[in-house]
Amino acid sequence: MTTIVMITGATKGLGRALAWYYGRKGYALAVTARTENDLVQLASALQAENIPVVAVAGDMAKAEDAERFAALTLARYNKVDVLINNASIFGPGPSLLLDYPDAAFQEVLLTNTLIPYFLTKQILPTMLARDSGIVITLTSEAGKTGFAEWGAYGISKFAVEGMVQTWADEVADSNVRFHLVDPGEMDTDMHAQALPDCDYPLDPPQKRLAVFDYLIEEGAANGSREEAIIHQQKEGER
Amino acid sequence: MLIPAEKRLDADTPPEKRGQMRDGVRLLTYWSDSGRIVHGGFPQLANQLEAGDVLVFNNSRTIPAELKTVDGIRVRLSREVEDGIWDGLILGESSKKLEFMHGLKALVTGPGTEPPLVRLVFSCSSGRLLRELYRQGDVIRYEHVARSWPLQDYQTVYASIPGSVEMPSAGRAFTWRMLANLQKHGIRLAFVTLHAGLSYYGDDKWPNPALHPEAFSIEDEQAAIINDAKANGGRVIAVGTTVVRALETASDGNTIIPQAGVTSLYLSRTSKLTAVDGLLTGFHEQEASHIDLLQTFAGEEGVKAIYKEAVAKCYLWHEFGDMNLIMKQARS
Numbered sequence: 001m002t003t004i005v006m007i008t009g010a011t012k013g014l015g016r017a018l019a020w021y022y023g024r025k026g027y028a029l030a031v032t033a034r035t036e037n038d039l040v041q042l043a044s045a046l047q048a049e050n051i052p053v054v055a056v057a058g059d060m061a062k063a064e065d066a067e068r069f070a071a072l073t074l075a076r077y078n079k080v081d082v083l084i085n086n087a088s089i090f091g092p093g094p095s096l097l098l099d100y101p102d103a104a105f106q107e108v109l110l111t112n113t114l115i116p117y118f119l120t121k122q123i124l125p126t127m128l129a130r131d132s133g134i135v136i137t138l139t140s141e142a143g144k145t146g147f148a149e150w151g152a153y154g155i156s157k158f159a160v161e162g163m164v165q166t167w168a169d170e171v172a173d174s175n176v177r178f179h180l181v182d183p184g185e186m187d188t189d190m191h192a193q194a195l196p197d198c199d200y201p202l203d204p205p206q207k208r209l210a211v212f213d214y215l216i217e218e219g220a221a222n223g224s225r226e227e228a229i230i231h232q233q234k235e236g237e238r
Numbered sequence: 239m240l241i242p243a244e245k246r247l248d249a250d251t252p253p254e255k256r257g258q259m260r261d262g263v264r265l266l267t268y269w270s271d272s273g274r275i276v277h278g279g280f281p282q283l284a285n286q287l288e289a290g291d292v293l294v295f296n297n298s299r300t301i302p303a304e305l306k307t308v309d310g311i312r313v314r315l316s317r318e319v320e321d322g323i324w325d326g327l328i329l330g331e332s333s334k335k336l337e338f339m340h341g342l343k344a345l346v347t348g349p350g351t352e353p354p355l356v357r358l359v360f361s362c363s364s365g366r367l368l369r370e371l372y373r374q375g376d377v378i379r380y381e382h383v384a385r386s387w388p389l390q391d392y393q394t395v396y397a398s399i400p401g402s403v404e405m406p407s408a409g410r411a412f413t414w415r416m417l418a419n420l421q422k423h424g425i426r427l428a429f430v431t432l433h434a435g436l437s438y439y440g441d442d443k444w445p446n447p448a449l450h451p452e453a454f455s456i457e458d459e460q461a462a463i464i465n466d467a468k469a470n471g472g473r474v475i476a477v478g479t480t481v482v483r484a485l486e487t488a489s490d491g492n493t494i495i496p497q498a499g500v501t502s503l504y505l506s507r508t509s510k511l512t513a514v515d516g517l518l519t520g521f522h523e524q525e526a527s528h529i530d531l532l533q534t535f536a537g538e539e540g541v542k543a544i545y546k547e548a549v550a551k552c553y554l555w556h557e558f559g560d561m562n563l564i565m566k567q568a569r570s
Binding site: 064072078 | 299397
């Protein structure tokens with residue numbers, strides 16, 4: 001049976017690295033992003049390598065878009081084994097909260113919490129019915145510690161961590177597992193936005209994938225919070 | 239034995255929009271062996287069942303299966319015949335060529351499996367058509383509803399594989415809390431998929447089950463759950479007539495054989511059920527084939543008694559309404 005991986009925010013940064021990595025590994029993909037052109041390009045490039053892919057553009061912070069993505073994915077594959085809630089937005093910044101635009105505060109908080117909320121709500125029933133599945137949600141050091149000038153992003157990640165803990169607790173009697181992954185600092189568009197004056201070298205997201213293999217192939221306790229950098233170092237020692 | 243419409247109380251609004259939870263409906267339980275009727279709340283369903291019983295759900299997801307042509311003609315899809323070819327119902331007059339938005343087209347190539355259905359050949363594959371349905375389609379609604387409730391109101395909480403043109407409504411009142419609670423009581427849950435076609439053709443015309451094929455599938459693990467429960471003396475309770483149809487089709491007389499296929503099974507009073515011991519269903523239009531199926535569980539007098547009691551006690555009809563559990567017999 002092919003493993004089906006669903007990835008949000010698949011056209012950039014870590015999401016893109018995950019899509020290529022698992023596609024080339026023989027997994028079948030379901031990918032989404034907001035920008036249709038970027039997504040179509042990614043899907044075509046994946047298909048050119050004979051990687052099975054369902055690509056659905058949309059705003060997963062809208063319930064009806066999440067439903068459409070889930071439905072089209074399940075129509076093709078009948079199941080999802082791994083959901084990777086990767087998509088998030090940084091919002092404006094760096095900015096002090098006192099200077100933070102109110103509308104952006106609302107947008108970042110809602111977007112970053114609703115995407116994993118709606119998609120998980122769509123996919124979890126199928127996982128529970130099969131009593132198997134893994135939901136991995138991306139977080140950040142800023143989701144555990146409040147840092148000056150990280151604005152609504154860090155605050156939204158606090159919320160996301162709470163949501164994942166809640167969900168992990170609610171499925172504790174099943175074989176479905178929830179995990180948080182902090183990928184650490186990486187060379188991505190989002191990092192450039194958060195730390196525009198960064199003067200030290202950064203790893204590309206491709207270096208941070210060992211943690212996903214660990215969670216998918218070896219397995220960890222439901223509700224665990226993993227730091228990608230630690231798994232990267234472990235892999236380096238092998 | 240028809241209950242006149244004026245004697246019926248139609249539920250025109252989902253319970254959660256009437257200030258209730260999704261499971262805030264009533265449950266009328268009927269025991270066929272004794273004729274006993276028990277009234278209660280749906281969340282207490284577990285009280286009518288026993289550890290070891292298995293509830294079997296249809297996890298088909300409702301799709302927005304009504305399309306409008308650029309000229310405003312409404313087309314209701316009923317069933318995928320093969321890739322890109324569907325049986326459907328055209329409301330009103332139409333030409334042979336149908337043109338929808340975004341370049342989607344269909345040709346009417348002849349009659350469907352039974353009148354008034356027609357055969358529609360779309361200009362694209364079913365995969366592409368499904369995308370178009372989500373883009374320009376709408377959920378099929380009937381006259382008894384108060385408002386144009388969104389698609390999400392027409393899903394069960396465990397809906398998964400898309401394909402039903404109408405909600406498999408017997409499971410609508412379940413919440414995940416209830417499902418967890420049933421499992422805590424030792425009741426097992428299994429999921430099969432049957433994509434429900436149209437239940438009504440308009441003008442007092444209903445499908446004849448023998449001419450109403452529906453695609454279904456039962457996976458190995460799910461069949462094993464059902465067979466295991468049955469082998470250990472548990473009863474199999476179908477959540478909805480769609481599940482009865484799928485299980486009885488897949489039954490070899492003793493066990494459920496996992497399979498994917500199409501069923502045209504017509505269950506009537508004289509049919510012998512080999513797989514299912516109980517049925518959970520709503521209160522629906524009492525057209526002949528639906529009553530026939532209920533009679534396989536409760537007999538003619540039993541169905542009369544159920545409906546008489548439901549009317550007397552003001553039970554609510556239709557997909558947002560109250561529930562009815564019909565059990566063939568108490569466990570020996």
